[in-house]
Amino acid sequence: MSGNAGMRTDVRDRPVSYSPGRRTALVMCGTGAHGAYHAGVLRAIQEAGVKIDLVAGQGIGAGAAALAAIDGSVRLWEPNGLWRSRGAQNLYTWKPLLRAAGWIAVLLAGVLLVPLLVLAAGALVYAVGFLLTLLGLDAGAAVIASCSAWLQSAFAGDELPLIVPRLAMVIVAALAIVAGGGTLVARWRRPIKRRSAGGWWWELAGAPFDASGARAAFADLVWQLIRGAASARRPASTVVGRRYAEVLAENVGQPGFRELLTLATDLDARRDMVVALLREPYRHDFLAPRPGRDRRAEVLDVAGIGRDHAVDIMAAALTPPVACEPALVAFSVDSFWRGETHRLCDRPAAIARLLEEVAAAGVAQVVIVTAVALSSQPHRLNPPRLDPRHRLGDFVVAAEAAALRDALETARRDFTSIYLVSPTHNATGPFDFGGVYDEASDRRQSLDELVERGYEDAYRQFIEPIVGASGEQLARSDTGELRLGF
Numbered sequence: 001m002s003g004n005a006g007m008r009t010d011v012r013d014r015p016v017s018y019s020p021g022r023r024t025a026l027v028m029c030g031t032g033a034h035g036a037y038h039a040g041v042l043r044a045i046q047e048a049g050v051k052i053d054l055v056a057g058q059g060i061g062a063g064a065a066a067l068a069a070i071d072g073s074v075r076l077w078e079p080n081g082l083w084r085s086r087g088a089q090n091l092y093t094w095k096p097l098l099r100a101a102g103w104i105a106v107l108l109a110g111v112l113l114v115p116l117l118v119l120a121a122g123a124l125v126y127a128v129g130f131l132l133t134l135l136g137l138d139a140g141a142a143v144i145a146s147c148s149a150w151l152q153s154a155f156a157g158d159e160l161p162l163i164v165p166r167l168a169m170v171i172v173a174a175l176a177i178v179a180g181g182g183t184l185v186a187r188w189r190r191p192i193k194r195r196s197a198g199g200w201w202w203e204l205a206g207a208p209f210d211a212s213g214a215r216a217a218f219a220d221l222v223w224q225l226i227r228g229a230a231s232a233r234r235p236a237s238t239v240v241g242r243r244y245a246e247v248l249a250e251n252v253g254q255p256g257f258r259e260l261l262t263l264a265t266d267l268d269a270r271r272d273m274v275v276a277l278l279r280e281p282y283r284h285d286f287l288a289p290r291p292g293r294d295r296r297a298e299v300l301d302v303a304g305i306g307r308d309h310a311v312d313i314m315a316a317a318l319t320p321p322v323a324c325e326p327a328l329v330a331f332s333v334d335s336f337w338r339g340e341t342h343r344l345c346d347r348p349a350a351i352a353r354l355l356e357e358v359a360a361a362g363v364a365q366v367v368i369v370t371a372v373a374l375s376s377q378p379h380r381l382n383p384p385r386l387d388p389r390h391r392l393g394d395f396v397v398a399a400e401a402a403a404l405r406d407a408l409e410t411a412r413r414d415f416t417s418i419y420l421v422s423p424t425h426n427a428t429g430p431f432d433f434g435g436v437y438d439e440a441s442d443r444r445q446s447l448d449e450l451v452e453r454g455y456e457d458a459y460r461q462f463i464e465p466i467v468g469a470s471g472e473q474l475a476r477s478d479t480g481e482l483r484l485g486f
Contacts, residue, residue, distance in 0.1 A: 018470040022364040022416060025054040025261075026068070028061030029351045029404070030371050031320055031396045032092055032214075032430035035060035036083040036447040037371035039076035040454025041421055042068055048463045054259040054278070054361060058354045059346045061369070062262040062317035063218040066310070069277075070248055071256030072225040082217060083451050089433045091214040092324070098208055100178050108171040115160050122151045208388055211324040215315040222311060237315065238308040245307040248277055260302065261361060263354050264316035265347040267326055269297065269337070272353050273344060275313040277302035282362040296336040305335050316344030320430075323392050348396045349403035352410065359414035366411075367419045367462060371450065372401045373426045382439055393429035421461050423453055 026045065028038045038061055045052065057065030067073050076082050094102070125147040132140030154160050223234040226247045234240060251257040259278050266273045276299060278286055283303065287295055300306025300313065309329065316327040326343035333339040347353075351368075358366060384394065411418055427438035428450050435446040 018365065018417065018419070018466045020051045020467075020470075023053050023362055024051060025056055025358045025361070025363040025366045026052045026065075026369065027351075027354060027358060027366055028055075028057045028064050028369045029059060029354065029400065030061050030430070031059045031346065031348055031400070032393075033088070033428055033433050033447060033450070034371035034430055035064055035076070036088070036428075036450040037423070037426070037454035037457075038064040038369055039073070039081070039083045040451040040456070041369045041458040042073040043077045043451075044455045044458035044463060046073060048459070048467070050463065050467055052258055052367075054261060054358065054363060056261040056263075056354055056358050057317070058263050058350050059317055059320075059348060060214075062264070062314050063214075065260060065262055066218065066244075066314045067221060067225070069258050069260040070222075070225055070244070070251070072221065075221045075225070077451055077455075082221065083447050087217065088447055091211075091217060091433060092320075092431060093210050093213060095208060095210045097179070101175060104171060104175045104178060108168060108175065111164060111167045111171060114164055115155075118151070118154050118160065122147055122154075125150075207323055207325045209320070209323045211319045211327075214318045215327065218314060218318060219311055222314075237311045241308045241311040244310050245277065245302045248310075249303050252277065252279060259361070260310075261354075261357055262310075262313055262317055263347075263350055263357065264313050264319075264327075264344045265321070265350065266342050266344050268340075268342040271298050272347065272350060273300065273313060273316075274298055274357050275300045275302055275306060275310055276357070276361070277310070278361055286357075286361050294336070300335075305332065308332055313344065317346050319345040320392070320396070321345045321347065323388070349399045351400070351403050352407040355407055355411050355414065359411070364415060365417045365419070366415050367421065368404070368408075369421045369454075369458075370400065370404060371423060371426055371428070371454070372397055372404065373423050374401055374405065374420075375424055380440075389431040390429060393431050396430050419462050419466060421454075421458050423457055426450070426453075 028041075030038065038057075042064060052068075055065040055068045057063070064073065064076060067075060074081070077084065082088060093099070126144060129140045129143030129147060132143060134140070219237065219240060220234055222244055223240050226240075226243050248257065248260060252259055259276075259282075261274065261276045261278075263272055263274050265271075276283075276286060283301070287299060287301060289295055300309050302310045309331070312327070312329045316329060319325075319327050324345070326345040328341055329344050330341045331337040331339060351370075355366065355368075384390070408418065408420070425440060427440065427445055428436050428447070433447065435444050437444050
């Protein structure tokens with residue numbers, strides 16, 4: 001199976017052509033910076049006018065799906081959009097407490113290095129004076145004498161031996177205050193009913209990254225789309241979720257609006273939590289009881305009881321596990337969980353479960369989008385980067401690739417046809433928001449380039465060879481962009 005030409009599978013193991021008459025889903029999976037690739041694919045899908053009935057997402061794809069469902073995907077790829085702006089670098093950052101402690105530690109190290117730097121400078125000056133003396137110049141002796149006097153003065157009792165320890169003690173005290181004070185503030189700000197147990201130091205040494213930037217960025221984009229002409233600030237997530245559900249429910253099926261399905265993992269319930277807004281009759285069948293599974297415990301119907309939680313679950317899906325603190329979701333009192341507050345986050349290898357739910361929504365053909373390159377070649381073992389961000393990124397990429405391969409094999413029985421859009425090579429990891437140097441091409445690649453790659457891959461792998469080959473007429477508009485005529 002290769003993503004180069006788009007994937008087409010069938011329960012009878014024969015190719016099946018694309019048909020706009022079939023119920024079609026666009027499924028986006030990935031983590032962090034890989035959302036830039038989703039943005040490029042969404043741009044191509046919108047330009048070409050490809051009919052999509054349902055958008056589904058996991059991880060960063062949940063944010064793209066939430067925007068695409070309400071005709072807002074342009075906010076991802078436009079010139080000032082999320083993935084083309086410098087704001088993308090602030091989506092996932094080190095925790096503020098760790099950043100402050102890190103800078104103070106750097107300052108402490110600099111102060112402690114001052115005596116060594118003074119000695120190094122003195123040695124250099126002494127070497128210059130010695131060289132001048134060898135050359136027979138009188139200035140050499142003067143330089144050596146001045147250097148000796150300067151070193152003696154610097155290391156006198158009232159100079160470096162006194163100043164450096166005092167500065168070091170002040171910095172150590174500042175570090176202790178920042179660490180202790182930051183930990184107390186973090187605990188105080190956490191809701192009472194979900195306060196953590198254990199040593200206070202885990203507030204500092206626990207989850208190192210902060211996903212609040214990503215959650216806020218996508219919530220702001222959703223609010224900008226649904227607030228209308230009002231300039232009010234973004235309210236609480238439940239208010240945004242309720243308004244989002246109303247707008248989507250009123251307009252689903254209209255041009256640009258699509259059904260929605262997103263997924264996150266509930267750490268307290270130990271199950272995946274699905275948010276869905278579907279049209280009838282698909283909604284009734286999707287919510288119907290299943291043997292051995294209580295759908296009320298794992299599905300939030302955005303058109304019903306789950307109307308307040310569309311944005312909450314999106315925020316949880318944007319939260320990588322372990323590396324970030326889980327998102328806290330307070331369920332409504334009339335839900336299955338009776339007002340409990342649960343911890344939710346992403347599950348990077350959840351593509352199989354997502355496809356299962358998409359199939360349950362009555363989808364016949366599915367387009368899967370991933371920025372993970374599935375093709376593997378021998379003798380391409382690049383040196384691993386050992387910082388925590390890239391250690392986590394390597395694991396996420398490997399988990400998503402393995403899970404997607406398994407999901408594609410088992411999904412044959414659920415869909416008439418499956419199409420895959422993915423890069424043949426992608427050096428950008430899930431947390432490379434500032435770009436990355438690619439050894440294969442010997443140049444630096446940016447998120448803007450990843451957006452363009454998604455756009456090109458969507459045309460090359462799906463729109464032109466599959467949609468175009470199905471009998472749809474490809475034509476160019478006056479602006480030179482490819483359009484699909486139906």
